[in-house]
Amino acid sequence: PxxxxxxxxxxxxxxxxxxxxxxxxxxxxxxxxxxxxxxxxxxxxxxxxxxxxxxxxxxxxxxxxxxxxxxxxxxxxxxPVSNIRRMILIAIFAIWVWLLPVIGFIVTSFTAFVAMAAVGEHDPVPARTWLLRGLVAIVTVAVFWWLMADVLLLRMPRGMLM
Incomplete structure (x- = not known):
């Protein structure tokens, strides 16, 4: 059959x-x-x-x-779709914007990237996958920093931790 x-x-x-x-x-x-x-x-x-x-x-x-x-x-x-995840995502964005000038672009952006990845995950994931996501987050944040600071010549917020 x-x-x-x-x-x-x-x-x-x-x-x-x-x-x-x-x-x-x-x-x-x-x-x-x-x-x-x-x-x-x-x-x-x-x-x-x-x-x-x-x-x-x-x-x-x-x-x-x-x-x-x-x-x-x-x-x-x-x-129904989980509205809790949506609210957490909004909170992550709000905290990121609020802490950006205080802590700095690199640390807050990396933390927000990883937090959003965690919120978006529905199933348990092996540690190797999280390590890979962390590396992707580092590269992504570094590339955005370089593009905005060196290519577009924008003044980037430099907080306590850059």
Whole structure:
């Protein structure tokens, strides 16, 4: 006998994502408009990020309205999504922003990266995987520091621990 086919994943409109993308599109517009008063050199970074945010937001809106989102995983199709994880993620971002000027970019960003990875994990993971994630976090934070400090010449917050 043939194995039973898995049930087709649920597809549909993700109106929450559309609403959130619309909010981010408005934020992108405000950021771009706010950068128009800056010097030509000073406005490059905010305008670039604003345009990228606008393009990605529009893409998400189009996909959401057309119902072309990724299939919903079966665990969320059956039951409610964990709002506790979402609240913890918001708390991590808030603490990161609050401590960034006090402690510094490198330490707070690394800690936030690892904390978000822990919150996003649903299953037990071997120590080797956490070691690999730690190395990825170190490289990611270092690359972002280099890009922002040396390539884009942004002043990075230097707290007690850099």
């Amino acid at each position: 043939l194995p039973e086919a898995e049930p087709a994943a649920v597809r549909g409109h993700d109106w929450g994502a559309v609403a959130l993308a619309a909010i981010f599109l408005a934020i992108a517009g405000l950021a771009y408009w706010g950068a128009t008063g800056m010097s030509a050199m000073g406005s490059v970074f905010p305008k670039t990020i604003a345009l990228l945010l606008a393009v990605l937001s529009i893409a998400l809106i189009v996909l959401g309205v057309m119902g072309r989102n990724r299939p919903v995983p079966t665990e969320t199709a059956v039951g």
